[in-house]
Amino acid sequence: MPVGTITAIRQQHNDSRRFNIFIDNEFAIGISLNTLTRTRLAVGVYLDEQGWAQLVACEQADQAMQQALRQLERRSRSSYEVYRFLQRKGFSEEICTQTITRLQELGLLNDADFAIRWVAQRRAIARRGEQALRAELRQKGIAPSLIEAALRSAEDECNEETRAEMAARTVLSRYAASPDWNTFQRRLGGYLLRRGFAIDLIRPILVRLWREVRPADDVSDYADDN
Incomplete structure (x- = not known):
């Protein structure tokens, strides 16, 4: 833990928004412009253990925020998704919670x-x-x-039944050539089940569609009244 007087603050060559902090002429830490502004560091300032801890915490909070913002730029995410992402990046629980709260306050989550x-x-x-x-x-x-x-x-x-039928109709041509009713309902019904539609909702839809593709086939023995 470097403790001493800041002797230099130098802008990094490859990133104009990051700065290297030197304490007693030795490199101590790289920080963002945001951290530099918030902590009001300057040459000649003496950093004790408490000051150093505050500097590190401020920089970690800024890094967490920047990484979270980059994730949100790619696509919208839930608070839990962003929290878990920050955890995987090694940020502490306190920093993760602080970042999520701030993003919610800003309306970004x-x-x-x-x-x-x-x-x-x-x-x-x-x-x-x-x-x-x-x-x-x-x-x-x-x-x-x-x-x-x-x-x-x-x-x-539209209601759930309409959505289920729309989903079925988008792939109906794929299953229309099924050799019999049992094969048709197993294949198309399985497709709808995998998409999270309830089984009691699926059955009348399958009957309706089977009657459309095979009007000559009598499904009255195993179909509900439709």
Whole structure:
């Protein structure tokens, strides 16, 4: 732990926003411009153990924030995802929590908005059912109340049955040539199950679609009234 007087502050050659701090003419630490500004370091300032600890903590907090921001630039993420990312990068629990809180205060992390956008996107692109969406959002650390609110979002313009049928119709040509009903329902039904649609929702859809592709085939023995 370097303790002594700051004898030089030099801008790094490869990054104009980072500076090398020298204590008693020896290199001590590299810090960001943000850290330099916040700590108000200057040549001649004496750093004791407490001052050094504060400097290190400030630099770690800035590094955590910058890495979190770069992650959010790539795509939106939940608070839990960003927290776990920072943990993997070796930041302390205190720094991780502090960073998440600050990002939430700035409006850059909002789990309610994230959940709504995730549901809308996955319904539109991946044709995911509610069971799958719940599981995906739980894995991302979204609170159950926020998950249910997202699933009830006013942005959703069709119900679960409609979404399941839309998902089935996008791949119907792939399964239309199935040799019999049992094969058809096993294959297309399995596809819908893997996308998180409930089995009791799937069955009448399969019957409807089978009647469309094989109108001559009588499925009344194993179909519900539709």
